[in-house]
Amino acid sequence: MNENPAVEGADIDWALQEVIGRVATAADEVGKNDPAYTVSYTDVRNARLQIYRKSLTHDDFDLQRYLALAPEGVSIVFEAAALSATEIEHLMDLIYALAPEFKAAGIRLHSWGPDYATGMRILYTSDTPEIPRRLVEKLEIYGPGTVTFEVGSVVNLADFRADTDS
Known part of the structure; x- marks a missing residue:
């Protein structure tokens, strides 16, 4: 595999990318009525659309x-x-709402987002050795292990001044 993303992307069939992109958009629309739908990903190299469902x-x-959305030559595969998507959105809102409680416990939440295969992932730093169980339980509303905590923070690589002389 090439380490340079520009070189790696050079062999992409852009016409196929456009077709699969339209299928992905249509799948997102179908997913609005599917309570188990999470997200879809295009996989042009394998001419397929991956649909994640709970x-x-x-x-x-x-x-x-x-x-039925896939034209000839494009496959659709389902991933666990x-x-x-609804649960992810709910958890994102809940984490935001609970942030003051985490802060009061000495835990600084830096970022959070879904890992579609495993659940919600939260990056944090802390003054305490572990996260209080009562806070973890408030977030594990969709089952044990659906929210994971990882010590770490987001690294800002640039800010608004990065493209100026100052």
Whole structure:
């Protein structure tokens, strides 16, 4: 694999990318009515769209609605997700709302976001050796292990002054 993303992207079939992109947009629309839908990703090199859903087993949603979106030569594959898009959105709001409680406990939340396969990931720094269980339990509303904490912070590589002489 090339280490230079520009070189690595040089062999992409851009026409196929456009087709799969339209399929992804359509899948997102179908996903609005699918309670288990999480997100979709285009995979041009393999001519496929990956659809992440919380459920890979038979449920009440007709998966054929997704499969019917793919033109000939494009496949749709389903991947397991730990949380649905609705659950992710709810957790994002909940984390934001609980930030003052974390701060009061000496825990600084730096960033959070979904890892579609494993759940919500939170980067933090702390003055205490561990996160109080009561705070973890407030976030594990979709099951144990659906929220993970990792010591770390976001590194700002540049700011608004990075493109000036000052």
